[in-house]
Amino acid sequence: MPRGRYFALLALLAGGSLPVWSTAGAAVPGPAAPEATVQVAMPPADQAPAVAPLASPDSSQIAAEPALAVVPLVDAKADAILRGMSDFLASQARFRVHVLRSLDLVLDNGQKIQADSSAVVTVQRPDRLRVARKGINLDRLVIFDGQTLTLAGSDGLYATAAAPATLDAFLDRAIERLGLVPPGADLLYANSYQVLTEDLVESTYIGQALINGVRCDHLAFRNQSVDWQLWVEAGPRPLPCKMVVTARETEQAPQFIAYYRDWDLQPVFGADEFSFTPPPGATQIDMSNAAALTAQ
Numbered sequence: 001m002p003r004g005r006y007f008a009l010l011a012l013l014a015g016g017s018l019p020v021w022s023t024a025g026a027a028v029p030g031p032a033a034p035e036a037t038v039q040v041a042m043p044p045a046d047q048a049p050a051v052a053p054l055a056s057p058d059s060s061q062i063a064a065e066p067a068l069a070v071v072p073l074v075d076a077k078a079d080a081i082l083r084g085m086s087d088f089l090a091s092q093a094r095f096r097v098h099v100l101r102s103l104d105l106v107l108d109n110g111q112k113i114q115a116d117s118s119a120v121v122t123v124q125r126p127d128r129l130r131v132a133r134k135g136i137n138l139d140r141l142v143i144f145d146g147q148t149l150t151l152a153g154s155d156g157l158y159a160t161a162a163a164p165a166t167l168d169a170f171l172d173r174a175i176e177r178l179g180l181v182p183p184g185a186d187l188l189y190a191n192s193y194q195v196l197t198e199d200l201v202e203s204t205y206i207g208q209a210l211i212n213g214v215r216c217d218h219l220a221f222r223n224q225s226v227d228w229q230l231w232v233e234a235g236p237r238p239l240p241c242k243m244v245v246t247a248r249e250t251e252q253a254p255q256f257i258a259y260y261r262d263w264d265l266q267p268v269f270g271a272d273e274f275s276f277t278p279p280p281g282a283t284q285i286d287m288s289n290a291a292a293l294t295a296q
Contacts, residue, residue, distance in 0.1 A: 072197075072200045072201055072202060072203070073201070073202040073203070074200070074202075074203050075203045075204050075205050077205040078203040078204055078205040078219045078220075078221075079203055081205070081217050081219060081232050081238065082193055082196065082197070082203070082219060082230070082232070083193050084232075084238045085192070085193075085230075085232045085238040085239070085240060086191060086192040086193035086194075086196075087193075088237070088238045088239070089187060089192060089239070089240075090190050090191065090192070092123075092125075092265055093124065093125055094122075094123060094124045094125070094265075094266075094267055094269070095122075095123055095263065095264060095265050095267065096120065096121065096122045096123075096262075096263075096264040096267040097120075097121050097184070097260050097261070097262065097263050097264070098118070098119075098120055098121075098260070098261050098262040099118065099119050099120075099121055099183035099184055099258055099259070099260055100116070100117075100118050100258065100259040100261070101116065101117050101118070101119070101183055101256070101257065101258045101259075102114045102115070102116050102255075102256070102257040102258075103115045103116075103117075103254075103256050103257075104252075104254030104255050104256070105254070106250075106251065106252045106254055110251075110252060112252055112254060117133060117134070117135060118133070118134050119131050119132060119133040119134070119183045120132045121182065121183050121184060121188075122267065122269070122273065122274075123167070123188060124269065124273075124274070125167065125190070126166050126167055126168075126190070127144075127145070127146030127165060127166055127167055127170075128144065128145060128146065128167070128273075128274045129142070129143070129144040129167055129170070129182065129188070129274075130142070130143050130144075130273060130274055131143075131182050131183065133183075138153050138154055138155055138292065139153065139154040140152070140153055140154075140293055141153075141276070142180070142182060143274055143275070143276050144163055144167070144170050144174075144274070145274045145275060146163075146165055146166075147162070147163060147165070148160055148161070148162060148163055149161050149162075149163040149170070149174065149287075150276040151180075151287070151290050151293040152276060152278075152282075152293070153292065153293050155292075156279070156281055156282045156283055157282070157283055157284075157285050157290075157292070157293065158276070158278055158282055158283075158284055158285070158293075159284065159285050159286060159287045159289070159290040159293060160276075160284070160287070161287045167188065167189075167190070168189050168190055171185055171188060171189065178287075183258060184240070184243075184258060184260060187240055187243075187260075196221070196228075197221075198223075199223050199224040199225075200221060200222075200223055201222040201223060201224060202221065202222040203219065203220070203221045203222075204219070204220045204221075205217070205218075205219060206218040206219065206220050206229075208234060209231060211231045211241040211242045211259070212241065212259065212261055214233055214241055215233070215234045215235070216231040216232055216233055216234060216241050216242070217231070217232050217234050218230075218231050219231070219232065225247070225248075225249055226245055226246060226247055226248060226249075227245075227246040227248050228243065228244060228245045228246065229242075229243065229244045230242070230243050231243075237263075237265075239260065239263050240260050241259065241260055241261070242257070242258065242259050242260070243256075243257070243258045243260075244256070244257050244258075245257075
């Protein structure tokens with residue numbers, strides 16, 4: 001979404017490429033998009049109106065036109081609920097949540113196929129993250145401990161790289177350079193409200209709905225590139241229960257859907273919760289070759 005997360009998600013939805021995490025700390029870019037060509041129709045010379053020549057002004061006296069500011073259409077109730085959810089999540093020093101995700105894949109014939117996955121996300125603020133993902137052919141593990149990122153697969157391959165010191169900085173780098181979008185990434189930031197509304201265009205309070213038997217407030221938002229909806233548990237625990245992101249400017253408007261359930265706000269962590277010990281026979285690979293470990 002903003003700060004690189006919309007870019008990462010839209011690239012995944014559109015089947016595009018992302019930069020990769022460089023062990024030297026620099027992003028290795030993917031292929032550049034072709035430049036757009038604009039054609040302007042000009043009238044024949046004998047039909048062009050006569051225009052008096054203008055003196056060339058001093059470039060130092062030319063003032064740049066101010067950019068047009070987009071004033072969001074903010075629904076007060078939706079905004080208050082989103083802020084409350086953000087503040088509540090930020091106040092949780094540690095938590096664990098089960099995330100069920102579905103990502104639309106658009107085939108060449110235009111048909112959309114859903115790719116499903118599940119993960120258990122564990123957070124200890126301000127600098128610990130563990131994501132254990134289950135897959136049909138490969139289980140994946142992501143561990144961030146405030147110093148190092150470790151990616152490991154059930155096939156015995158793993159990769160490590162130096163990482164920023166805080167969870168916020170780590171998420172930015174993981175998404176922008178590696179294409180690694182942890183489940184619920186936007187909700188893991190210290191100020192998820194600021195992240196989610198950075199380029200907000202419009203917000204709407206829809207009403208209440210039941211998500212997995214939990215009464216939730218249903219919110220709808222439009223940002224510059226995507227539409228997204230959020231269902232937040234009503235009551236004293238304003239936790240996210242469901243999120244839908246629609247890439248409206250991408251062909252076929254693919255969607256990303258996530259359900260958040262089994263929230264544990266007082267988890268007990270073992271000594272090795274945020275550490276990784278390679279199992280016997282495991283093979284370490286370079287982070288630049290770890291695409292299979294970051295696949296969405």
